[in-house]
Amino acid sequence: MINFSAVAVVTIDGKIAKNKNHHTNWSSRADKIFLKTQIEKSDVIVVGHNTYNVAKKNLPNHIFLKRKYIVLTSRPKKNVFGHNVLWCDPEKVDLLALVKKYNYKKICVLGGTKTYTTLMKQNLINELFLTIEPIIFGSGLNLFDGENFSAKFRLRSIKKLNSLGTILLHYLKLN
């Protein structure tokens, strides 16, 4: 059973970042701990090219390099990091076939906007872990950005992560 799990942290107004270079260092310590456990449970991380670059720039090498990535891009590169990175154009490659080929079962989708949207539109996302931080950015990058799609979910659980009111919502996608 292959499971695509989207994990995201948003503000009250639904922003995942202030702009495309904004690393998610604005999230709470409690969310960072949760994210780390989700990543450690996963076989592979799916991210967009920009999110990959921002993570590469901001994460310590010993953490960044031990993880496996599928990086979505319209201009796939050769695999310069050995077995760590698969570059993939989701318009041309069947992502489900790709994860099957590599025997990846637990897929952690970490964004950004275009990656969440592409996988949601391809009906690949099975569940969503959404952390909401008690702040507002006013403007910024949305969780999704695509016309002509919608989806329904069922809330499986709510968890309060800290005293200020960071919450973690776990949604299951309905078919």
Added chain:
Amino acid sequence: MINFSAVAVVTIDGKIAKNKNHHTNWSSRADKIFLKTQIEKSDVIVVGHNTYNVAKKNLPNHIFLKRKYIVLTSRPKKNVFGHNVLWCDPEKVDLLALVKKYNYKKICVLGGTKTYTTLMKQNLINELFLTIEPIIFGSGLNLFDGENFSAKFRLRSIKKLNSLGTILLHYLKLN
């Protein structure tokens, strides 16, 4: 003590509507009941011109007409509905002074995007009741849309409104 309470219903991806003509008939019955109680507790409703028009078109007359409104617009009209509606350009009129003048204590701010943003930027909002429906629109109108502002909140309570997982979050604005 004057209290500005913003009340909004959003999708998982933080949208308040699919477009500017989209009435909030997409929200759950549980949210509609909550909204009604919030409105009934209030002295006056603050809405933008477009939200006012959409509500006027979609609500039954006996409900629409018994409520008091302050309608924010850059082109204020005369008060064609007698005492029910005050038209106000928030760039020119001090909204706090206006509600004091009319002795309004409990102000219910119902949107849309521009109204929530204007009042948040003017630091008038004291609390936010945010209902999250377990659906995604993919695109649409955001809760806020403004550069150069941010705000912090404390979560006061979480309430699950129905079995599918509509939740109601109550946030208090931090200074």
